Amino acid sequence: MKAIRMSSLMLLLLLVAALASVSHAEEGVTLRLATWPGLLEITQKVAEAYNAQSNGITVEVESMGVGWDRFPEYLIPRLTSGTAPDIAFISPINYVDLYANGLIIDMMPYMQRDPLYDPSEYWPAVLQWAERDGAVYAFPAGMVSYVTYFNYQLFAEAGLPPLSMQHTQSELYELARALTQGEDQIGLGILTGLERIFPFVWANGGDMFSEDGRRALFNTPVWRDTVNQLVELIHGYGAAYPSALGGIGDMFIQGKLAILVDGTWAYRHFSSNLGDVLGITPLAEGSAGYNAPLWPDSYVITPGTEHPAEAWDAIRWFSTEGSRIFIFPPDGQSSIPIVRSIAEEFAHAAFTDPNAIQTYLYNAQFGTIPNYL
Numbered sequence: 296m297k298a299i300r301m302s303s304l305m306l307l308l309l310l311v312a313a314l315a316s317v318s319h320a321e322e323g324v325t326l327r328l329a330t331w332p333g334l335l336e337i338t339q340k341v342a343e344a345y346n347a348q349s350n351g352i353t354v355e356v357e358s359m360g361v362g363w364d365r366f367p368e369y370l371i372p373r374l375t376s377g378t379a380p381d382i383a384f385i386s387p388i389n390y391v392d393l394y395a396n397g398l399i400i401d402m403m404p405y406m407q408r409d410p411l412y413d414p415s416e417y418w419p420a421v422l423q424w425a426e427r428d429g430a431v432y433a434f435p436a437g438m439v440s441y442v443t444y445f446n447y448q449l450f451a452e453a454g455l456p457p458l459s460m461q462h463t464q465s466e467l468y469e470l471a472r473a474l475t476q477g478e479d480q481i482g483l484g485i486l487t488g489l490e491r492i493f494p495f496v497w498a499n500g501g502d503m504f505s506e507d508g509r510r511a512l513f514n515t516p517v518w519r520d521t522v523n524q525l526v527e528l529i530h531g532y533g534a535a536y537p538s539a540l541g542g543i544g545d546m547f548i549q550g551k552l553a554i555l556v557d558g559t560w561a562y563r564h565f566s567s568n569l570g571d572v573l574g575i576t577p578l579a580e581g582s583a584g585y586n587a588p589l590w591p592d593s594y595v596i597t598p599g600t601e602h603p604a605e606a607w608d609a610i611r612w613f614s615t616e617g618s619r620i621f622i623f624p625p626d627g628q629s630s631i632p633i634v635r636s637i638a639e640e641f642a643h644a645a646f647t648d649p650n651a652i653q654t655y656l657y658n659a660q661f662g663t664i665p666n667y668l
Contacts, residue, residue, distance in 0.1 A: 323351040324605045327380040328594075329369070332358045334384065341617040345609060352605045359383075363592075367392060370597065374398065379599035381606045385433065387424075387590050387664070391508075394432050399595040401430040405607035412611055421591050421633050424664040435591035436614050437622050437630035439559050440658045441494045442587075443467070445574040449474060449553040458554070460576050460650060460657075464498065467554065467579040468524065472533040474553040483534040484543040484555040485525055489513075493665070494556060494588055496521045498581030503665065521581075559630060559655065562645075575651045577658060587662035592630070631659045 330338045335358045342354040359369045363386035370393075373379040385393065393399045403426075406412050414422055421435040445458045453474055458467075471482030485491070493503065501517035504510065512518065528534040544561070546552040548568040556578065557565075565573050578587050594610040596603055613621070618632045623641055632638040638659055642652040 323353060324602050325353045325355060326382060326600075326602060326606055326609055328354050328356050328382040328384070328609070329359045329380040330356060330384040331362055332360065333362075337621055338384070341613055341620045344620055345612050345617060349609075349612075352608060354382075354609050363389065367398075370398060374597065374599055377599060379597045381597065381600035381602060382610060383595050383597060384436065385593055385595055387433075387593065390433050390593065390595075393595065394427055398598065399432045400598055400600075400603060401432055402434060402596060402603075402607050402610070403429070403431045405604050406431060406611075408604075409607065409611065416634050416636065418631075418633055418635060418638070418659050420589060420659075420662065420664055424591060425593070433591075433593035433595045434610050434614055435593045435633045437618060437632055438589045438591045438659065438662075439630045440587050440589050440662050441556055441558055441578055442562075442654055442658065443554065443556050443576045443578055444547065444561070444565055445554045445576070446547070446550060446552070446569070446572055447574045448572045449480065449550065450574075453553075457574055458576050460653060461585075462576070462579050464495065464524075464579045464581050468528055468533065471528060471554060472531065475533050480551055480553065481534065481546065482553050483528065484547060484552045485529065485534050486543055486555075486557060491556075492522065492525070494578055495525065495581070497586050497588055497665070498578060498583060500581070500583035559658070562651075571648075573648075575648065575654050577654050585661060587658045589631075589658065589662040589664050591633070591664065631655055635659075 328338065328342065335356065339356045342356045346353050357380065359366065361369050366383070366385055366389050370379060370383060418438070421438060422431075425431045425433055425435060443458065447457055450457050455470065455473060458470065467483070474480065474482035489503070496502075496518055499517050499521050501515060501521065502512055504512060525534065543552065543555060544557070544564070547555045547565065550572075562575070577585065594613060596606045596610070600606050615634050615637065618634070618637055618641075622630050622632055623644055632641050638656060642655045646652050646655070
């Protein structure tokens with residue numbers, strides 16, 4: 296009789312647990328995802344697509360109200376007040392501080408249990424960057440990089456062949472001089488800021504900081520030599536910087552600038568204005584060979600979430616299937632998808648110029664992520 300009562304009790308407990316499970320599934324889980332104001336609309340489109348295919352998980356998107364450079368001041372007060380989002384979109388520059396201060400949580404346990412996650416499908420550089428001490432605290436949504444844009448028409452008018460897919464910095468500077476015609480036409484546009492000069496330095500074997508991150512390297516010979524070459528080019532009227540003759544991007548669109556090193560994010564703007572006149576190649580090789588810096592904007596899970604497994608499910612989908620909305624034309628960001636097959640699909644969907652297709656995939660395969668990130 297006692298055994299029967301125990302069996303009945305166990306059945307009752309199992310039934311209660313099953314009903315609770317059904318109730319939880321019916322209620323579902325709602326996740327809040329915070330992103331930069333400029334990405335709110337496109338991220339909402341990704342969330343709508345995710346919610347339509349998800350079984351019980353809903354993502355609601357909200358604006359941080361601040362850009363990537365002010366993300367910590369957005370997140371920290373919300374963590375202390377218990378109002379932090381479950382997921383946040385961050386710049387790679389934010390990753391180091393968030394990781395060091397315990398403001399994001401490890402996704403690795405959920406990644407390892409996810410049958411839909413296959414590391415072999417991703418570009419190796421992004422996964423190597425995301426992993427810290429055997430844990431993953433940020434998962435890339437896509438990568439941006441620098442490329443060399445040029446004007447086919449200005450090259451043809453000067454009797455010069457188009458910029459080749461593989462060229463050196465010395466060749467680039469010589470072309471810049473040959474394409475300069477006083478102040479009416481400048482060969483090379485140089486955007487100001489350390490991050491804009493950095494691709495030239497990195498190709499020559501330089502870096503911003505030492506491997507341990509404790510020492511700045513801006514006063515090393517490679518920095519001085521690279522910057523001096525650019526300064527000499529400017530003084531010799533082979534190059535211009537923004538404050539000299541006007542906005543560099545505007546000069547490029549107006550056909551007053553032959554070559555410009557800028558980010559992949561600028562392609563849509565240049566292409567819509569220049570059309571078939573726009574050319575694109577990988578960055579020039581320096582003394583250390585080819586080295587294009589990659590910047591992976593990423594999703595993180597905050598310590599305030601009560602649903603880390605569901606948050607990982609959303610992040611994986613946003614970074615893979617969702618990248619077809621977030622990155623692809625006509626509304627996407629023109630960054631590089633982190634899944635190899637989707638990146639190839641994107642390149643062929645976004646570009647008609649074979650050089651543009653090859654350039655984007657070349658950067659993804661051979662670019663690397665700076666150690667200061």
